[in-house]
Amino acid sequence: MNFGSLSHYLSIEDLFATQERLPCKFVVPVHRLGFLDPSSENEDIAVGTTVELPYWLAQSLCSRRCNIVKVEIPKIYKEAYREILKADACVVDLHKFGLFFYEFGAYLSRLEHRDSTEIGSVLVQTFKERFRQVMDWAHNSGTDPAVTQRLDSLERALFREGHQTRAQLDAWLSEGAGQITAAEMVINHKKRKLAVLDDFC
Amino acid sequence: MDPAEVEFLAENQMVSIVPNFNFERIYLISGDVGPFRAGLPVQVPIWMATNLRQRQKCRIIAPDWMNTEKLEQVKEEESQSRFFTKMPSEHYMVEGHLLLGAASEDIPHADEIRTILKDIWDMRMSKLRSSVDAFIKIGGTHAKLDHLTAMEINSIRPLLPHALDELYKLQKIVRIISI
Amino acid sequence: MENADDVALSDEEPITAQKVLQTLQEVWLNEKFSPELLQHQSDLVDCILDQMQQMEENLQKLKKNDFRVVIHRMELDRIRYIVTDYLRIRLNKIETYVIHVLEQDVSRSTEDAFLSPPELKFAKEFLAHMEDHFRLIALRHMPSNVQDFDKAKMVVIPNISSHVFLRAKQSITGVVIEGDVENREEEVDLEENSQHIMQYKPIADYLKTGAVQLI
Numbered sequence: 206m207n208f209g210s211l212s213h214y215l216s217i218e219d220l221f222a223t224q225e226r227l228p229c230k231f232v233v234p235v236h237r238l239g240f241l242d243p244s245s246e247n248e249d250i251a252v253g254t255t256v257e258l259p260y261w262l263a264q265s266l267c268s269r270r271c272n273i274v275k276v277e278i279p280k281i282y283k284e285a286y287r288e289i290l291k292a293d294a295c296v297v298d299l300h301k302f303g304l305f306f307y308e309f310g311a312y313l314s315r316l317e318h319r320d321s322t323e324i325g326s327v328l329v330q331t332f333k334e335r336f337r338q339v340m341d342w343a344h345n346s347g348t349d350p351a352v353t354q355r356l357d358s359l360e361r362a363l364f365r366e367g368h369q370t371r372a373q374l375d376a377w378l379s380e381g382a383g384q385i386t387a388a389e390m391v392i393n394h395k396k397r398k399l400a401v402l403d404d405f406c
Numbered sequence: 407m408d409p410a411e412v413e414f415l416a417e418n419q420m421v422s423i424v425p426n427f428n429f430e431r432i433y434l435i436s437g438d439v440g441p442f443r444a445g446l447p448v449q450v451p452i453w454m455a456t457n458l459r460q461r462q463k464c465r466i467i468a469p470d471w472m473n474t475e476k477l478e479q480v481k482e483e484e485s486q487s488r489f490f491t492k493m494p495s496e497h498y499m500v501e502g503h504l505l506l507g508a509a510s511e512d513i514p515h516a517d518e519i520r521t522i523l524k525d526i527w528d529m530r531m532s533k534l535r536s537s538v539d540a541f542i543k544i545g546g547t548h549a550k551l552d553h554l555t556a557m558e559i560n561s562i563r564p565l566l567p568h569a570l571d572e573l574y575k576l577q578k579i580v581r582i583i584s585i
Numbered sequence: 586m587e588n589a590d591d592v593a594l595s596d597e598e599p600i601t602a603q604k605v606l607q608t609l610q611e612v613w614l615n616e617k618f619s620p621e622l623l624q625h626q627s628d629l630v631d632c633i634l635d636q637m638q639q640m641e642e643n644l645q646k647l648k649k650n651d652f653r654v655v656i657h658r659m660e661l662d663r664i665r666y667i668v669t670d671y672l673r674i675r676l677n678k679i680e681t682y683v684i685h686v687l688e689q690d691v692s693r694s695t696e697d698a699f700l701s702p703p704e705l706k707f708a709k710e711f712l713a714h715m716e717d718h719f720r721l722i723a724l725r726h727m728p729s730n731v732q733d734f735d736k737a738k739m740v741v742i743p744n745i746s747s748h749v750f751l752r753a754k755q756s757i758t759g760v761v762i763e764g765d766v767e768n769r770e771e772e773v774d775l776e777e778n779s780q781h782i783m784q785y786k787p788i789a790d791y792l793k794t795g796a797v798q799l800i
Contacts, residue, residue: 214738214740311575311576315579315583321583322580325583329545329573329576332576333573334543336539336569340538340539343565359572363565363568367565370561370565374409374557374560374561378524414663427652429652432657434660435606435636435637435660436603436606437603453663548781548782548783549782551750551782552779559780566782567747567748567749571744574746
């Protein structure tokens with residue numbers, strides 16, 4: 206059951222989203238971490254080296270207190286791509302942009318970066334623009350399931366919810382809801398009891 | 407919520423039946439019903455009416471609004487209005503579904519009524535989709551939903567509330583950055 | 586079963602079983618749709634269970650083919666559905682938000698506790714089992730400095746900013762809704778019987794006083 210909890214420690218989506226990588230340029234030399242850069246044989250990381258790091262790591266290396274790397278925005282959130290989304294967000298295959306387009310974008314815009322505001326508003330705008338399409342696909346029983354491959358994970362979750370509601374409603378409209386059935390656990394429990402009885406016979 | 411649960415709620419609504427038996431008053435936890443006198447109309451909850459009807463113990467009287475004339479008028483008003491008009495019953499679709507399902511012989515022009523109800527429903531669903539889309543586009547935070555019936559509200563749950571939750575999170579980030 | 590007994594709910598004036606059932610149905614829907622766990626209503630549940638018990642006993646006295654039996658049984662099944670679904674939704678929330686609900690109840694007096702005594706017992710046991718489980722399968726294999734079961738880190742908090750559908754049971758003026766992108770705060774009045782969709786947070790207190798009903 207989903208009561209809409211806030212993102213939390215054990216949220217899988219959150220873990221996935223913060224695992225997305227972004228380019229980070231080292232502004233100080235770091236000893237013995239040369240292995241982070243697969244293209245180099247050096248033992249140390251030199252100033253100016255750019256390595257792709259997962260967000261959770263990058264974020265702790267670029268704070269004001271610990272200024273080790275300078276993060277760069279991944280290209281899908283840069284101006285050229287933002288322009289594509291502004292032109293017509295509905296035709297974009299958002300999944301190709303990134304499986305966690307909104308979640309990761311939201312995390313990115315929390316980093317202090319000159320593009321943060323722009324990224325934030327593109328997320329909002331893109332979501333609003335594409336919502337009708339997601340809803341219409343979800344509410345149309347004839348929708349080709351392949352279309353969902355063009356959605357990012359957040360849109361997919363909304364699609365699934367809408368689609369399920371619609372399927373239940375259609376079933377109700379066409380034949381009536383029938384009986385509210387017992388939870389599977391209850392039924393299984395009864396079956397187990399019967400099975401136990403069977404053993405005695 | 408499952409449509410079956412909305413139906414469950416609607417089954418508490420009262421409807422008139424004409425019993426073909428005599429029986430004293432029955433003291434239900436949810437209130438008294440009866441006494442039952444053969445041939446005399448009496449009000450019972452829908453769940454009871456449909457059960458009695460299945461056991462051929464009564465005939466169901468269609469609610470006042472469940473006739474072609476009234477419903478055509480409702481449909482006309484709905485099509486003329488940009489907004490949702492007030493339905494003759496809080497559970498018009500479910501009541502129609504239940505009563506026409508259990509007792510279509512008791513209700514004159516049952517097939518036509520079914521068709522008009524479906525027309526009204528479809529019209530309202532399409533309005534609902536447009537208003538949901540418009541609401542998201544303006545990034546709204548509050549909307550008045552007067553005259554939407556329980557089954558209609560349920561048809562956009564959890565999609566609309568969840569979409570608003572996500573939008574709120576995104577908008578909040580933008581707000582925090584721009585401060 | 587000639588009379589629908591008036592039943593006393595704590596020391597308030599007696600109310601009918603019908604009224605209790607109606608209230609229980611409202612409480613059930615509020616719990617179903619509210620993002621957070623609401624205060625328990627054990628008095629109400631116990632009262633309905635007593636009524637059902639009494640009815641079951643009365644039914645035993647009737648002949649099997651008595652016309653009333655089927656009807657009363659149907660009604661009992663309907664009420665049982667509400668009660669069990671209500672309690673099950675609460676258990677589900679308690680499991681999801683176990684750390685949070687236990688923390689919150691620590692600061693409340695027994696009368697104001699949100700968890701009923703059996704629910705409190707369940708929550709404590711559930712958390713203990715969760716901790717044991719985490720220790721057994723993962724934590725004990727970790728380096729010693731990260732072996733702690735850190736409740737503060739694991740806590741799951743209900744999103745009270747989530748949106749709900751509601752009906753105002755009485756007029757409410759001046760509900761303040763948090764701003765949109767441009768940070769405009771909006772103040773709305775809810776007329777009696779009007780229906781709305783909005784965030785849970787600004788109406789949470791009205792829900793607790795019974796001025797609104799979630800739908």
